[in-house]
Amino acid sequence: MQTLLTSKPNCPHCNVILSPLPSRQKVCPNCKQDIYVRTYKNEKLLLKKSDAVSLDAIKNVGLMTELEKVVRHADPQLSLQDVVWALLNKIKANGVKKNDLNAASTITWQMARLCYLQGGEWRSLMQQSYRELLMSCLNNKLIPKVQISSALDDNVCDECKALHGKTFTIREALEKMPLPPQNCEWCRCTYLLLTK
Ligand SMILES: [Zn+2]
Ligand SMILES: [Zn+2]
Numbered sequence: 001m002q003t004l005l006t007s008k009p010n011c012p013h014c015n016v017i018l019s020p021l022p023s024r025q026k027v028c029p030n031c032k033q034d035i036y037v038r039t040y041k042n043e044k045l046l047l048k049k050s051d052a053v054s055l056d057a058i059k060n061v062g063l064m065t066e067l068e069k070v071v072r073h074a075d076p077q078l079s080l081q082d083v084v085w086a087l088l089n090k091i092k093a094n095g096v097k098k099n100d101l102n103a104a105s106t107i108t109w110q111m112a113r114l115c116y117l118q119g120g121e122w123r124s125l126m127q128q129s130y131r132e133l134l135m136s137c138l139n140n141k142l143i144p145k146v147q148i149s150s151a152l153d154d155n156v157c158d159e160c161k162a163l164h165g166k167t168f169t170i171r172e173a174l175e176k177m178p179l180p181p182q183n184c185e186w187c188r189c190t191y192l193l194l195t196k
Helices: 050-062 065-072 082-098 103-118 123-141 156-161 170-178
Strands: 035-041 043-047 145-149 168-170 190-194
Touching: 035 123, 035 170, 043 050, 050 065, 050 082, 050 103, 065 082, 103 123, 103 156, 103 170, 123 170, 123 190
Parallel strands: none
Antiparallel strands: 035 043, 145 168, 145 190
């Protein structure tokens, strides 16, 4: 049975048959668009960027088995990206329902990253992810404080550099929501959870 995870020799944009099959990212000789290559069960999947990064997100959060299940029954008109977003939304809703905000936060973070990778609006999802993380700290009472840690390499923006090392109580962080800073373009700064 063909599914969205079946290996096919066609360009994902223009459908032209590629021979030999590209083993890594390349430009389609016919339509000149980028083809992304991912390995699934020892076969090469030729994908659009939106589908490739969506598949990466699923691997990152360990949901491949769940994806395989939904892909089997997915409407063939849908893209892999569509199926992945539906799955992420479902898993996140489950987390919220079970009051597992830490799990929900992980999923929301991946959604923010997907938007960022495709040049979309990611800030509001990132804020939501941090809010869920901080709320889970507030609920379990094991984490009284957070500290901001930035990557401190050349890509870090001035706002994040200035925040590095600052500590906040969970309530303060929820009130001020220092991350992500307003003009930050994904510097990879994050909260470290402090147990005292
Ligand atoms: Zn093409
Ligand atoms: Zn920044």
